[in-house]
Amino acid sequence: MQISLELLAPARNAEIGIAAIDCGADAVYIAGPAFGARAAAGNPVDEIARLCRHAHLYGAKIHATVNTLLQGGELQEALDLMWALYEAGVDVFIIQDLQLLEHPLPPVELHASTQTAIRTPERARDLAALGFSRLVLERQLSLDEIRAIRAAVPASCELEFFIHGALCVGYSGECYLSQYLTGRSANRGVCAQACRSRYDLVDADGRVLVRDRSLLSPKDLRFDARLADLVAAGITSFKIEGRLKNASYVKNVVRHYRNVIDQFIASSAASVMPGTDRASDEAGTSSARQNLFDAVEGAWHQKNLPLHQAIPQPASDAPVMPGAASVMPGLTGHLYRRASAGRVEGGFTPDPDRTFGRGWTEAFLDGRRASLQSVDAAKALGEYIGEIVAVHGRTFEVETDKSLANGDGLSFVPAGGAASVVGGRAELAQGRTVTLREPIPLLPGTRVYRNFDVRFERELEKNMPKRVLDVAVEWRSGDARPRSEPRVTSESGLTDGIEPGVIPESGLSMTIVTATSQGVTVEKRFIDEAPLAEKPEAALDSLRRQLSKNSGPFAFSLDVIEANPVRFYSAAFLNSIRRDLAVALQERLESRRPSPSLPSPLSPGPDSPRPVLHTPIPGAAAHNVSTLDIPAELLRTRYCIRRELGLCKRFPVKPGMTLGIVTPGMTQQSVTPGMTDTRHPRPDRGSGPAQELYLVNQKNRLRLVFDCARCEMAIMRCNGRN
Structure with missing residues (x-):
């Protein structure tokens, strides 16, 4: 039994969404051509379809935002759009206007947008009763309030929470400041950000x-250090804000939180059972895991569910960190897992401080603590560099241990904070001495920030990571054993057999079977006319080497060889087979929709002949x-x-x-x-x-x-x- 933890990334367009998937996102939320809460981030349906194909390759999901309030004649247009997006491959709809529920909707998950004002157990219970499989909670909640909401809704209703990005100063869904001052309504997707x-x-x-001063502008959320607390409170989907942000921001932040979640999964998987290395009188489970256990055992048992049914089931069977053991008595295997498949390899080293940020806050997670105010600048200040110690015209010296580069974008906060923040571009950076392109009146004591890092931007563009799917390969050659029916996957029930040509009823044949961690299997069979190997061991080594390479997004590993007799196959032939298998697997995976992680009571049954x-x-x-x-x-x-x-x-x-x-x-x-x-x-x-x-x-x-x-x-x- 495993709890699936989802990393949910924003995408202004399909290209950014694809980059987010490649950097490790388990899901992406994006708007279609209309009715999204960010009107400036709309996308054609065919672009959404392209993103869906790429996401489904890794078992990742695409959430389409239909999260604005609808006016009179728009209801049917919104319904038609939802059906078009469903046909394009969308897995989830995030909605605000509940009149949509009064009409037939596509058979996919429905999530209640944060715009539905979810900040009390009573409100959460009402929305869960309407059939939502997930609630996107208000950003300003505390851990205690999240726990109370978790206890109030059924186990079948997931909770999603923003872990990084802009913090709206007003409660979501009930802010009319922009509409009052400018005529642009946040509930219509055109917020003017009057805050x-x-x-x-x-x-x-x-x-x-x-x-x-920017008196209503709070700092940005950042909860990377609080992941365990959020999981313990009942959050299973971790959302990054930023559908208007650029690709650099999305790639950097997604990669960072992918690392954070993977490290949490790995650390929480260490055994705490008696008799293991870590078991001791004072060890037991960590407070975060114990809180989660209490929430499951207590709150979810109120629904008259046994524990093994109360734990959310995984969306797919992508592998989790190796070497892990159970961390909950009565449960077997790993407690947590990633919500999609594939591992992220190589690429840049992420650092959230080096892309957009107004300064960081944990808001009200622990009640009221430090200041939330980003009064110095409503836009990004960036990474703190140091204080100016001397000024000579366009040139200044800064006390810092950071390395600056020509072309870096800088922002300057005057000492005392009384004057406005100003910005400039470094024309020449030599150690601690910087010459600006344009003159700016600066004084010693001014704080310097970098809001555009030339070298890091270049790294983000040129050094992208690669997301890889592990594929196990089995090779069998010898006497042909014809099948009376094509091979069927055990997981999905899909027919995945690929059998080109005519397989003889007797004689020699070659069968290659590949299986992904998502349960998709492809089989390829040939008449085997290759010559006998003069050097069997060398031939087997060549076979293993050529079929244990990467092709496209797949990392093939030849795990089983049954060859009697051993034959010799050219490298070109084996490489061709591997590439064909990669194409077949990619087609299969891109055409599949990931199963809903927690089926809504209103979703289709597994035996339904049609949606x-x-x-x-x-x-x-x-x-x-x-x-x-x-x-x-x-x-x-x-x-x-x-x-x-x-x-x-x-x-x-x-x-x-x-x-x-x-x-x-x-x-x-x-x-x-x-x-x-x-x-x-x-x-x-x-x-x-x-x-x-x-x-x-x-x-x-x-x-x-x-x-x-x-x-x-x-x-x-x-x-x-x-």
Whole structure:
């Protein structure tokens, strides 16, 4: 019994999706030509089909996003598109508008988008009851909240969570800020990212407390160090944000998290059973694995399922790390496995710091901790290089141990953080001395970041890894034994026999059988007219050598040789056979759809003679929580400007704490309780209700409401925008 862990990558287009698969993604999410939450990332259906073929080669899945709210005449168009995408090979639909459930849908997995506002057990339970096989959770949840949701839904409902990338400041699906300010609705796929704009923070008397800063722009998520905790909480799909990101970002981040997940699988597979090397009184299972066991045994047993049925089944039988043993009493084999097949070899060494990032946060996973604010820049700052120690015109010296190159893109954060971030390009980099192409007013103490790494970008482009499928080969030659029926795979039931020509009823024949880790078998049979080998051992060595090479994405290994008598085959002949086998295997694999990892109650049964439609659910649209109307509350969030300013009564400033937002006259140094703005004193923390605060952007004025009982901040419309 194994738990399948999926790495889910974004793709703006098919080329980026293919690169993500090659770098180790188990699945890719991508939009068709319409109705995706990123309207700028749409793709023709034939391009989706091309991506599906490549993904299915490795047993990976393609998730199509149909995650916007639909307007009057769009429903039938969306349904037609879903059927076209199904015919193209799509394995999953991610949806937001629940009125789609009231109509017949293709027989594939349905996932509830994060836009359906999944942040409570009650909401999760309602959506699971509608037949969703997976829920994409709100980004701002804590581990305790994830555990509560896991306990509230059936074992057949998977949980997906964003582990890397942009953090929306408002709760997903219920943010109307962009629509209010620009007319572009996030629920229609055209969010203007108003949270990344610059605002003044103004009090009720009109005093400007903070001027022209990205006050609603949080840092980016990064949970590579928290994978075990997320698995223990019940997450089995790990999603990378970024359908508008470029290929460099996707390749780099996917490869990084592929390594992280593989290392977790390997480390968690070490035996903790009594009598093994690691067993001891204090060892047992790790806290993460024990939490997972408790969740399975406790929460999932509530559904009256025995443990062996409660554990999610693997999507396919791709191999996991060798040398692993059971880590759960009562279970055999490996506890975790990858959700697709193939190993990633060679290529660049990933480093998330060297592509897009606004600084990193673990958000609210452990409750409220450090600052979330990316106030210095709403765009990518990049990798921290060091501080400027001297400036001479266009040339500066930086204190750093990093190596800079001509053409590197740099961003500069002035000391004190009061001025805007500026950027420039290195024309000449010699050690710690850099000359810019254009003059920029810089001062000693300015922090330098690299947001475009020329050498790393070149490495990402030219040194791609290769994803390889291991194939076991069996060779048998001798007396012909004709078959009365073609060979059938034991796993899929597909007829995979390839028998060119006429096989004689008697005489000599040669049979070559290949099998992939996904259970697909191809057999090739020939009349064997090769001459007897004068040197049998040398002939067998040649046979093994030529049929144990790579062809296309396959790494062949000749594991079984039965040859009586031993014959001599030319290298050209054997290479031709290997290439033919590779073509046949690739055609078979590309045409297969991976089995659903956890079948939805509405999915077709395994014995259905034809696809069965998802059963329509009357009244499903009533469960929609988002709207295209603009409410008075434009967004709600756990991010709090008061806390970032050090004004929060529940979480006062402590010695050594760094504020997320520094007001004029302050520095980015550690602060102490009672530190105030040098121009505008802060409200007395011990007095009555704090003054009202507003965000002002040009003519737009937004009122901030602080719901301290729930530890949330809301942004409200004002009666007048001025």
